Amino acid sequence: MKTAHIQRLGFHPLFWWVWAVLTSGVVLVLDKTEISLAAIASCLLLASRFKSSTYWRSSFKWILRLALIAFAFRMLIGFTIGVPMPGQVVFTLPQIQLPELLVGIRLGGPVTEQRLLLTLNEAALLAALILIFALANSLSNPHSLLKVLPRRFYGIGLASVIATSVAPQAARSISRVKAAKRLRGQSGSGLQSWKRIALPVLEDSLERSIDLAASLESRGYGYFPNTTRYRAPSWKMRDSLGVSGPAYLLIAIFIAGSISPWLIGALFLFLTLTPVVA
């Protein structure tokens, strides 16, 4: 019951973007593995809390996969390439001898505890940032930015809308193209099959973007100096309440300096979930 209530009321078009900026601010400032993992957890929790059937919502699961790939890739790179690091050796990879010129850099070789932790930290941060913005992207209507951005500048409005609608539109096309692929009697997955999906999906998104641009252009978007509002989306109490968690956290960090990372992690998880309460 409550879900329907929340969806009908909805947040301000910029709400999730503000939340994302504040939350990613906290993650970046602290730069701790525990915080990054907590951020990932809160994104997943929020994604499961705010379910809806709108097409832009479905992009989250695709970006989640992308984040996993990014995480794995970053780990792999971290393990295999870089300058040697001191510490206890956890495991050893076969090392490839590099030419004299690249002195100090190694490929493969022993992976120390320090390297392991550093890589995990960076990979988790990367995945957390991807997910935070993916969440914002998948929870707000990509077109709603048009309503709140200054309308004097046609290019900026259009560019931001196209940028934020790429992922949702691609997610929508993917399911259609995958169905069509099945109809053509292909079951395989793999690089070749992804190439076959990617091309129609890209063409589809491009076509939609062009249609949208033409529509905006012919409706005079960005051409008239004074624009008015029919029903301006207003920033309400619940919007403020929703972003208050990460905002206070960010302030607290600047004041307090360092606290135990696990404590902050728990606090973080708790405070980034304020949209649920709001």
Added chain:
Amino acid sequence: MIHFSKVSLIYPNSQRTIIEDVSFEVNEGEFVLLIGHTGAGKSSVLRLINGLVPHHTGGILSGSISVAGRSTATLKPGELADVVGIVGQNPANTFVSDIVEDEIAFSLETLGIAPEVMRKRVEEVLDLLALTALRRKNISELSGGEQQRVAIAAALVTNPKVLLLDEPTSALDPIAAEEVLSILHRLVHDLGLTVVLSEHRLERVIQFVDRIILIHGDGSLALGTAEEVMRSSPIAPPLVELARALKMPTIPLSIREFRKLAPKIEVADNPEIIDSISTGEVLLSINELSAAYQDSQGAYALSKINLEIRAGEIVALMGRNGAGKTTLLKCAVGLAPITSGSVRVSGNNPAALEGPELIRNVGYVPQEPTDLLYGQSILEECALADKDNKVAEGSTLAIYKSLMQIPDLNSHPRDVSEGQRLGLALSIILSAQPPLIVLDEPTRGLDYQAKKTLIQVLKGVAKKEGRAVLISTHDVELVAEVADRVIFLADGELIADGSTSQVLNASPAFAPQVAKALPHTNWTTVNEAERYLNAEK
């Protein structure tokens, strides 16, 4: 109102001029229809009027065009937004808001209309297009016809002098199309709005329009009153073709006019309708099927559908937008989940068929045939299909060649005409030789010529041993020509199943033009009438 003076248009990287040295004028309060074969340049001419061509799409333009005294050469489309409103081919792609009311107000917001005025205008236009009940609805939950009306409202709310519409009824069922067109008719008559629209399905619009612009496709165009152009136009609705076949001195544009002018036709022996029940093998059997299905377009449901399709049949699936046609087709090919009941294609459950097994049992051409295509050229596409379907090299191309005149083999599948693209998708399906072929809304965007080709192709397919075709469509004229049997869906339930003439002629909205024009003859197509008239001689 609209003034073209010595206008020529050519797109870069194209050998063909769209229009060459064309001059014409459209007066205030006129209802003008643009016709032409697919790819002749209807959309281009339409978009020339508000400057989207060439400002938005590129292209080399010479001559001058002015709308309401303003030249499009120097003004961008946005600067003409207060005098010209345009409704594109896919309104769903052009919406910028979630809520109906906000979408309509958006056009006013960009023009900087004062909020009090805005309220009033939005209210007026909601009334005008009968959208008041839907004002707070989410646009994505609306049916195709309702979305079309929202798009028209959003274009009209700025009080433009000219309204341009690109194939406004192509996605609509006959009833929704009728609604949209009668609203346009009223706007022209009551408000003195100038309307220019392009459309393939002339039978739906021709009775409403004052003048027709026929784009030949070789750079020239013909302009005249609807009757003048229809006298010799190669593109004509069934009613006009019937009048030509009957050698009537004046060409009627509406059923009413036809009945007034038509000579008495005595049909000596009214041919008994023989229900030719096919006795072929059962290819599709649907038993007590119920399904609830939700996608980005909305929620659909089917309840307790029973259906059998046998070899040798061409079955048409009809019904209003949102009645569940696509869902039924998707269930038949195992793409949509089933709640209860069963679907069997040649005895197999389509949802359980893996990979090439599916296409060997049933071939499905979706609403957007491009979904099936991913090659970079027609040649590559056909070669891929040969490999996928494990047939001899070149067989898909051979099928394609046998279906229709095919375009340059190196052209990209997205660049060829809609008819050719549909043909390509169909050839890919056919090369796997499935006994059952399913097509979803195949005539959207097809001109009469392409439709004729499609009809021949489908008839040829069904004639082959042990094959059947199931088509979902809004196009009553296609159904009259091609189908043996019609199934009617309403709100997820099967409400009629019978021979084409029985089902179609029983419904005033879905009856084809010939049946309406000559109700006592039992004819549904011009061909039938011609055959009879020739036999008389």
